[in-house]
Amino acid sequence: MSSPKAPFKHISTELTQLGRNPHEQAGFVNTPIYRGSTVVYKTVDDIKHSRARFSYGTDGTPTIANLEDAWTTLSGAAGTVLSPSGLGSIALALLAMVKAGDHILVTDSVYRPTRQFCANMLSRFGVETTYYDPLIGIGIERLIRPNTTVIFLESPGSQSFEVQDVPGICSVAKKHGVKTIIDNTWATPLFFRAHEHGCDLSLEAGTKYLGGHSDLLLGLISANAETWPALRTTYDSMSMLPGAEDCFLALRGLRTMHIRLKEAEKRGLDIAHWLQERPEVSTVLHPAFPECPGHNFWKRDFTGSSGVFSIVLDKKYTPRGVAAMLDHLQIFSMGYSWGGFESLIIPFDCSTYRTVTTWNPGGLTLRLQIGLEDPDDLKADLDAGLSRLRKES
Ligand SMILES: Cc1ncc(COP(=O)(O)O)c(C=O)c1O
Incomplete structure (x- = not known):
């Protein structure tokens, strides 16, 4: 695990420091690739008291945890979970926030597979989706129903490029106790501070600018403090983890992002x-x-x-x-x-x-x-x- 570091004044410095701890890695500067399912304990007492950072491979590994920690710091979030693809992180974020009988609002400019996830998956579990004009701004209030639980944003839309009034929409959502999820892949946390602008969950297809070399698929979801427990619980229930090599490549991508x-x-x-x-x-x-x-x-x-x-x-x-x-x-x-x-x-x-x-x-x-x-x-x-x-x- 990387040790927490004081925030640095400049983001480029921060990106070189986050998610690695050479002195826990025999002095080597980069986090090694940890692969594994089984984690062993030294004593019965250690097992009894769960004295281990990871109890099993689905809990994560130091490679995964270093990337999660780095992204959490970079995003100004309370926690981050990873997925094997950006679309996987969209699915996970939505599943973490909805239950049968809910209604959600999704921008009409959304990445098309997100729309398909709502139509093909959420509908089967009794979650209804209404699309809204990406430029609706605070006018979104009139679409909120008593059972609306999520507003999904993508800003800008990744084909048509409408930029949304994220703070306006988030303030309306907060007033009604509705959670906000943003697909922030285009801007990344470097160009848009999703949590500071009011979003509860912010997701990134790390496949794009974090990887940077068209050779990996990865998703990341960061959460604010209030939303983090629900996200982590859903993640732990599903264990959809990315591969170790992909996390290593993402950590490498972070340095030059x-x-x-x-x-x-x-x-x-x-x-x-x-x-x-x-x-x-x-x-x-x-x-x-x-x-x-x-x-x-x-x-x-x-x-x-x-x-x-x-x-x-x-x-x-x-x-x-x-x-x-x-x-x-x-x-x-x-x-x-x-x-x-x-x-x-x-x-x-x-x-x-x-x-x-x-x-x-x-x-x-x-x-x-x-x-x-x-x-x-x-x-x-x-x-x-x-x-x-x-x-x-
Ligand atoms: C805006 C946006 N979000 C999410 C994704 C999904 O990422 P992935 O290809 O890793 O599933 C994409 C992929 O093109 C995208 O353009």
Whole structure:
């Protein structure tokens, strides 16, 4: 276990210190990979009095505990539990907060598999879901029913990028004794302090910026003091643990997360501004841009932007043109993830699954994840792609 450290003034320093204790690890600087199920005790008396940090592998290991502790400190939380994927952490957070007969409110901009979890799983256990406009703000109060127990937020929405009034929604939730869960994957605790803004649970797909190299799946949920016991009890009941190697990679990712995110921010903004000037692009949906819905909340509440954003193409362009553009890109690949070192681009269409808001951006839409390639090379790749778009549309 890592020893508690005084908070450091700068986050980059904190990230180098958290979740490791070299002097408990024969002087080696990184937490070793602990694998194991069985934990042995020295004496009957030790067993009788449960004198062990871990009683069995499902309790965790020092590798897991170091990552949990680091994330708790980083998030300003009371505790953290891990999951084998981001989606696993969404499921766990919801299961920790609901019971049969409850009603929950979920943003219409939510990551689509979250919607599927509500439809396919929660509904089977008698939990009803109502979707709400991500820009509803404190108007959410009118949707709260006597049996509403959870408001689920995702800010910004990870395809359409509406930024939510998180403090406003959380203050309404608190007034009604409703728990708030936020998917904070885009901003991470480095750019958005979810608990300080009122959220009870904050989850992160560590698969993205924490891992940073597209080689692991991981979820993390941090909780405030009031919500922590319920979260930990549910976690202990289910024992859905990530693998030791993935936790090790996440701890390694933590060391460079700040520098990678700052770089993603810089490069993301550079490419987004470049795209904004292009005649083929009608709108850039980037939280740091004034035309992005909820931009003012981003300005008020966030301390940065990561490198994922969307664009709306001019209405004259066709799916055939988009295919010609994307099929022949040299550096950008097409893939449903982000937060890694490599640039990605995907076409998307929220109109097929939104239920309370209409997605009609006025043209075809693409989401970009900007990686660590040279921005000039990325622009050249996009430039060639946009000229194919023009020719083939
Ligand atoms: C916003 C958001 N939350 C959660 C997840 C789920 O993460 P994972 O792929 O680790 O299940 C994703 C994955 O794309 C995501 O985009």
